Amino acid sequence: MTIHIRIPKLGMEMTEATLTKWLIDDGAGVAQDQALYVLETDKVESEVTAPVAGVLRRIGREGETYAVGELVAEVLEALARPGEDP
Amino acid sequence: MSEREASLPPAHVRRRMYELMTLIRSCDERVRRGLSSGEFACTYWPATGQEAIAAGLGAALRADDLLVTTYRGLHDQVAKGVPLGPLVAELLTRTTGVNKGKGGAMHIAHPPSGLVLSTGIVGSGIPIAVGVGLAAQLRGSGQVAVASFGDGATGTGSFHEAINLAALWRLPVVFLCQNNGYAEMTATAHAQPVAAVVDRAAGYGIPGERVDGNDPDTVHGALARAVERARSGAGPTLLECTTFRLWGHYFGDAMTYVPAEQLEAARLAEPVARYRARLLQDGVLEEAVAIEIERQALEEVGAAFAAALAADRPEPEEAFVDVYGERSGVMA
Ligand SMILES: Cc1ncc(C[n+]2csc(CCOP(=O)(O)OP(=O)(O)O)c2C)c(N)n1
Numbered sequence: 135m136t137i138h139i140r141i142p143k144l145g146m147e148m149t150e151a152t153l154t155k156w157l158i159d160d161g162a163g164v165a166q167d168q169a170l171y172v173l174e175t176d177k178v179e180s181e182v183t184a185p186v187a188g189v190l191r192r193i194g195r196e197g198e199t200y201a202v203g204e205l206v207a208e209v210l211e212a213l214a215r216p217g218e219d220p
Numbered sequence: 221m222s223e224r225e226a227s228l229p230p231a232h233v234r235r236r237m238y239e240l241m242t243l244i245r246s247c248d249e250r251v252r253r254g255l256s257s258g259e260f261a262c263t264y265w266p267a268t269g270q271e272a273i274a275a276g277l278g279a280a281l282r283a284d285d286l287l288v289t290t291y292r293g294l295h296d297q298v299a300k301g302v303p304l305g306p307l308v309a310e311l312l313t314r315t316t317g318v319n320k321g322k323g324g325a326m327h328i329a330h331p332p333s334g335l336v337l338s339t340g341i342v343g344s345g346i347p348i349a350v351g352v353g354l355a356a357q358l359r360g361s362g363q364v365a366v367a368s369f370g371d372g373a374t375g376t377g378s379f380h381e382a383i384n385l386a387a388l389w390r391l392p393v394v395f396l397c398q399n400n401g402y403a404e405m406t407a408t409a410h411a412q413p414v415a416a417v418v419d420r421a422a423g424y425g426i427p428g429e430r431v432d433g434n435d436p437d438t439v440h441g442a443l444a445r446a447v448e449r450a451r452s453g454a455g456p457t458l459l460e461c462t463t464f465r466l467w468g469h470y471f472g473d474a475m476t477y478v479p480a481e482q483l484e485a486a487r488l489a490e491p492v493a494r495y496r497a498r499l500l501q502d503g504v505l506e507e508a509v510a511i512e513i514e515r516q517a518l519e520e521v522g523a524a525f526a527a528a529l530a531a532d533r534p535e536p537e538e539a540f541v542d543v544y545g546e547r548s549g550v551m552a
């Protein structure tokens with residue numbers, strides 16, 4: 135299953151953020167909870183982690199500012215989780 | 221039987237604690253997955269890494285005992301028995317939540333399960349738990365009140381006033397400090413003049429105990445002693461459980477202020493996998509049983525999130541409903 139990676143809303147007032155740096159290569163594998171990219175809002179940097187394990191397909195570009203909810207990547211999930219439809 | 225075995229909780233209690241820890245971790249992972257993928261947005265202060273304390277609490281308390289916790293409270297709330305569906309719905313601020321979606325993570329309250337409330341003001345829940353304990357004493361109900369709070373809260377005036385009064389009146393209260401080493405970005409050692417939180421107990425003439433908060437068996441034993449003491453009328457105990465918040469203060473916290481070696485050590489001491497391995501080793505769980513417990517937790521969590529995500533959010537007018545018991549004559 136493909137999991138969409140959208141810009142998260144990290145604060146009440148946050149509407150957009152800058153993807154400052156990818157920490158994983160395009161097409162590379164990621165582990166669950168591994169840091170995917172660095173996001174900067176109001177001069178605060180956060181590391182956004184992979185929600186699932188799988189293969190990363192980057193969509194967003196470094197240095198670009200995106201609105202909350204914009205699609206910046208996809209992770210092609212490695213395995214279906216038990217108890218969930220694939 | 222070795223000394224360690226003799227002091228261990230019975231097998232059914234240990235299994236129950238593993239079930240609680242698994243359910244808490246599954247729920248926490250689901251919240252973080254939703255947040256990091258941008259699937260939904262909510263305020264969240266992860267208690268990842270502190271599950272063993274909650275498990276000990278859930279197993280040591282009676283269903284009618286009362287708990288006041290904090291914004292970092294998902295573990296405590298699940299362990300106290302707040303139903304998962306309405307709990308998750310509240311996190312996601314839906315009308316089906318325990319507070320009709322108007323409280324969010326910071327203000328979870330569910331009196332039917334004894335979760336009196338959760339507070340966002342550091343230290344503020346401690347005197348509330350003392351009031352709850354006073355009510356139990358006056359009614360002679362035999363209930364015990366637990367105040368669950370962080371290391372940072374021990375520097376507040378309310379911590380001091382609350383314990384002072386509870387000790388003086390021998391109230392049936394347990395002061396449970398979940399010492400995770402940090403208050404926001406400040407390390408405990410930079411915020412307190414004593415070596416350990418538990419050292420403060422002497423100032424109130426009450427017993428204090430400091431235990432490994434990542435070991436549910438030890439936490440359960442210490443809590444059982446404190447709860448028994450409170451229920452018997454002997455008064456409060458200060459219990460310090462040492463632990464670590466594995467995902468930092470808030471969701472998205474990169475923890476740049478935490479030394480790498482400390483974080484690495486904390487990850488290795490992570491309680492859920494550690495307890496699973498121990499229960500397998502002690503013959504309390506079989507691999508197949510553990511897997512079934514984990515599968516059931518995922519299923520329960522999956523259903524709770526699916527239901528919450530399908531529910532509505534409260535309308536703005538709802539902000540004025542439930543503020544006072546009787547609204548007429550109170551607000552224009
Ligand atoms: C009275 C008060 N002061 C400051 C804050 C800001 N604040 C929010 S959480 C926090 C840290 C509390 O640390 P601790 O008690 O150790 O709990 P933890 O977050 O580690 O669970 C602070 C200072 C607050 N909410 N309330």
Ligand SMILES: [Mg+2]
Pocket residue numbers: 370371372398399400401402403404
């Ligand atoms: Mg703390």
